[in-house]
Amino acid sequence: MSTLQSNTRRDFLKKISLTGGGLMLGFKWFSAHAEMPAILNAADPVVVPAFNSYLSIATDGTVNIFSPNPELGQNIMTSFAQIVAEELDADWTKVRVTQAPLDTQKYERQLTGGSGAIPHSWMRLRKAGASARYLLLNAAAQRWGVPATECTADSGFIIHKPSGKKFSYGELATDAAKIEMPKEVPLKDRKDFKLIGKPIRNIKNKDIATGKPIFGLDYQREGMVHAMVQRPPAFGTKIKSIDSEAVKKQPGIIDVVKFQQNVAIVGRSTWEIMKAKKLLKVEYEKDGNIESTKDHDALFTTLMDAPNATVQRKDGDVAAAFQSAAKIIKNEYQCPFLPHSPLEPMNFFAHVRPDGIELVGPTQTPQRAREAVSKLLGVPEDKITVDITRLGGGFGRRLKFDYVLEAAELSSIIKKPVKVIWSREDDMMGGSYRPAVRYRFEAALDASGNLTGYKLRGVGINAGNNTRQDNFPVGAIPNVLIETVDHVSPITTGAWRAPITNFLAFAEQTFLDEVAEAAGKDPVAFRLELLDKARKSPVGKITYDIERFDTVIRQVAEKAGWGKKPGVFQGFSVYFSHASYVGQVCEVAMKDGKPAVQKIYAVSDCGQVINMSGALQQVRGAVVDGYGHAMFGKLSFKEGKAEQNNFNTYRLIRMKEIPEVDASFVDNGKDPTGLGEPALPPTGGAVANAIYKATGKRLKRQPFLEEPLFAKMQKTEES
Amino acid sequence: MPVYKLNINGKIRSVDVAADTPLLWVLRDHLQLPGTKFGCGIGQCGACTIHYDGVAVRSCVMPVSSVRDAKITTIEGLSENGDHPVQLAWDEVDVAQCGYCQAGQIMTAAALLKKTPKPTLEQVENAMHGNICRCGAYHRIREAVLEAAKKTKP
Numbered sequence: 001m002s003t004l005q006s007n008t009r010r011d012f013l014k015k016i017s018l019t020g021g022g023l024m025l026g027f028k029w030f031s032a033h034a035e036m037p038a039i040l041n042a043a044d045p046v047v048v049p050a051f052n053s054y055l056s057i058a059t060d061g062t063v064n065i066f067s068p069n070p071e072l073g074q075n076i077m078t079s080f081a082q083i084v085a086e087e088l089d090a091d092w093t094k095v096r097v098t099q100a101p102l103d104t105q106k107y108e109r110q111l112t113g114g115s116g117a118i119p120h121s122w123m124r125l126r127k128a129g130a131s132a133r134y135l136l137l138n139a140a141a142q143r144w145g146v147p148a149t150e151c152t153a154d155s156g157f158i159i160h161k162p163s164g165k166k167f168s169y170g171e172l173a174t175d176a177a178k179i180e181m182p183k184e185v186p187l188k189d190r191k192d193f194k195l196i197g198k199p200i201r202n203i204k205n206k207d208i209a210t211g212k213p214i215f216g217l218d219y220q221r222e223g224m225v226h227a228m229v230q231r232p233p234a235f236g237t238k239i240k241s242i243d244s245e246a247v248k249k250q251p252g253i254i255d256v257v258k259f260q261q262n263v264a265i266v267g268r269s270t271w272e273i274m275k276a277k278k279l280l281k282v283e284y285e286k287d288g289n290i291e292s293t294k295d296h297d298a299l300f301t302t303l304m305d306a307p308n309a310t311v312q313r314k315d316g317d318v319a320a321a322f323q324s325a326a327k328i329i330k331n332e333y334q335c336p337f338l339p340h341s342p343l344e345p346m347n348f349f350a351h352v353r354p355d356g357i358e359l360v361g362p363t364q365t366p367q368r369a370r371e372a373v374s375k376l377l378g379v380p381e382d383k384i385t386v387d388i389t390r391l392g393g394g395f396g397r398r399l400k401f402d403y404v405l406e407a408a409e410l411s412s413i414i415k416k417p418v419k420v421i422w423s424r425e426d427d428m429m430g431g432s433y434r435p436a437v438r439y440r441f442e443a444a445l446d447a448s449g450n451l452t453g454y455k456l457r458g459v460g461i462n463a464g465n466n467t468r469q470d471n472f473p474v475g476a477i478p479n480v481l482i483e484t485v486d487h488v489s490p491i492t493t494g495a496w497r498a499p500i501t502n503f504l505a506f507a508e509q510t511f512l513d514e515v516a517e518a519a520g521k522d523p524v525a526f527r528l529e530l531l532d533k534a535r536k537s538p539v540g541k542i543t544y545d546i547e548r549f550d551t552v553i554r555q556v557a558e559k560a561g562w563g564k565k566p567g568v569f570q571g572f573s574v575y576f577s578h579a580s581y582v583g584q585v586c587e588v589a590m591k592d593g594k595p596a597v598q599k600i601y602a603v604s605d606c607g608q609v610i611n612m613s614g615a616l617q618q619v620r621g622a623v624v625d626g627y628g629h630a631m632f633g634k635l636s637f638k639e640g641k642a643e644q645n646n647f648n649t650y651r652l653i654r655m656k657e658i659p660e661v662d663a664s665f666v667d668n669g670k671d672p673t674g675l676g677e678p679a680l681p682p683t684g685g686a687v688a689n690a691i692y693k694a695t696g697k698r699l700k701r702q703p704f705l706e707e708p709l710f711a712k713m714q715k716t717e718e719s
Numbered sequence: 720m721p722v723y724k725l726n727i728n729g730k731i732r733s734v735d736v737a738a739d740t741p742l743l744w745v746l747r748d749h750l751q752l753p754g755t756k757f758g759c760g761i762g763q764c765g766a767c768t769i770h771y772d773g774v775a776v777r778s779c780v781m782p783v784s785s786v787r788d789a790k791i792t793t794i795e796g797l798s799e800n801g802d803h804p805v806q807l808a809w810d811e812v813d814v815a816q817c818g819y820c821q822a823g824q825i826m827t828a829a830a831l832l833k834k835t836p837k838p839t840l841e842q843v844e845n846a847m848h849g850n851i852c853r854c855g856a857y858h859r860i861r862e863a864v865l866e867a868a869k870k871t872k873p
Contacts, residue, residue, distance in 0.1 A: 072817050073815075073816030073817030073818065073854045074816075075816070199813070201810060201811075201813045202813055202815055204815075204818065205809065205810040205813065205814075205815060206801055206810065207818075208809075208815045208818035208821050208822075209801060209806040209809045209810060209815070209821060209822075209825060210754070210794065210795070210797075210798075210801040210806065211752075211753075211754020211755070211793065211794030211795050211822045212754070213753045213754070214818075215756075215819060217753070217756070217757060218747075218753035220751070220753075226748075251720070251737065269736075269744065269748045269749070270744050270747070270748050270757075271736075271737070271740045271741060271744040271748070272737070274760075275737075275739070341853055342817070342819075342853060343756075343758045343764065343766055343817070343819045343820050343851065343852075343853045344756070344758075344817075344819045345757065345758070390817070390818065391817060392756070392817050392818070392819030392820075393817045393819060393853050393854060394817075395853070421757075423760060424758065424759045424760060424761075613813045614813075617813070617816055617854075617856060617859070620855065620856075620858050620859075621816055621854045621855035621856060622855070623855075624855030624857060624858075625854075625855050628855070646759055646760075646761055646763065647759050647761070647763035647764055647851065648761060648763050652851050652853065653855070654848050654849075654850075654851060654857075655844050655847045655848050655850075655857045655860065655861060656844050656845075656848050658855070658857045658858065660858075661858065
């Protein structure tokens, strides 16, 4: 075959196909134009892992699946494999999953963020599994000399029904590779699913429970040195002078290197570096605005009435609606900056060699990290490899690649393989944060309690558009004005789990509760009424599906026994984000005169659930995350410097503080949508609305613990 | 620098490090036992939990010089084949999300059950309260500890 002499990827695959047995399917899972899988053979698929995205079936029946997207606890490695194995009718006990390295030729969207991996890959993964099943089935039919229609697949075997004969996938793999690929393959009906939707345990449970070195921080390399970096402690400052003499004399210290605004201490072990770092003397000088949280409070007040707001949405005539209103409700809500706090601190390995660059570590965005390293060091991307380790949490922090750049630049300077690690203090003080934002909501009600006018202004710090201007309740209100003002600050911000909506949903859902009360309506009935208005006379662009929204509201209200539990204070909240719908009811009880959050019901519509065990974890975890940060989370600044720098001053939720969570799903069989984030936004609002029922006090700022209601209680406890 | 002879997972290991080196970094950097994790460095998160003569302690704030002849157990040495009742329960209940804190959680739970084989819910919560799980998998951590207690012979 002439193509054997060619260097194209496809031909390389064919070369491999000549070397031995087994079936290997290379396919672009992530291609925008989902191609049909190419067929190839391999003697031992394990030794050729890096040339394509594929599933392989070895002659011993092992099914190996490469998972391209970074795993940070969303359980993608298990869920992806389940989808492939479902359509393949594989024996789940023979499925192995491996993290794929970055390869932009084979994969698209090799990224963890935006709750997008499953929705993006759903059909591609199913077709990949179904194609392999087709080949195996036809290989068996040919061997038996029977029509393929007489054969079925079941748990790693092709069975000839009339005779009861069967072949294992391993036995058929080599022959299957010779079958011609069909143009179309039938996919299963969901009623026949055996794996999808079932609670399959995390495929990496054993590695995790036995302490296997699977995280970036665990990565070791012969000849590798360690480094920690001193960054400007306050935002808006730069290096004036460095005195590193004392550091250099410390045992184990190899070098002290300045690059950008960083001073890296390079050494042979982590502790020696940590110790020596304390002796580093760096003087800093002003290099921009030096900002404090109290300045931001004043700034928000100014920006709230600033004339230069960006209009994000305008429907009807808001001024007229407010002028003719029978009642106007107006409130402001504010949240602080938050660090992401993934428990594995930032770290990355880099080895810049004359012939190329090797990068290894935890990143949510390997592709962008490589692009940035390529640009920084002037090395073409095809000379840079990125291996993705398991991520000890992300929450958006590892969508930034500042720490990858640090490792690469440092390695290029010291000409050694190096692992840069951050301390917790480095992460909390020098990271990128959920932006601080203040919202002002205004509602106009007519004499019959109809919501006729709605205004929202969001002012934020490096928050961009801090609204979701086409989301509910917009579409149900004739006169709307949504506008934003953004302040550019040296304090760096970034995407924090459920960006913007993680706080916007709280503000909106507590405000809607207040409006419902002013209109004399039940909070659930009020929301359903708004949806009905959007259904019957929609206003402008609507991004949400009214019926799906309606269903989660009704379902969670029913599940929680909304309004039917005397003595239990209930709060309602519902939010649409990442293409999914989540309704929540929080239950609060008064204990010793204090509101105690007891339970949160969450009903989610994310379409088809892939892994019921993982899905329940995502929802429970998101509720705990949303509640914990609303209650305790606060990062404040004084003269450009974060005032909290570790878990002794920055409080994260712990076991005794969690509410019970009753999570369930709408079973509608629609294509899957996001689940890593959507259950977080509604939680703060559900909690605040329940606390209002219990105490008559509205929570308007996060963290709740600093609100007058709780601050007063804390004071009483102390005295 | 002094040489310390440490009893780690039933083996005597020698390390030549400064006296104030936290046991965590001795394990991770010098003994190739990276299962014990670094999370905060100030004993707040529990990711670095190990057993010191059977008691759960934070290795990030324990200087190597204070270890002496104590029997140290890390996650790698908790069981021969990953089949300690707590490890089995962790799989059965399907606890882990990102998994980073879990070694520390498991070590805390195993120490609790050694001392209190049949803990009450309150005892479980008190013991586990010091371990942060940023993913918020607390419900299943609690459930798994109780499940492991069922498997543990008193």
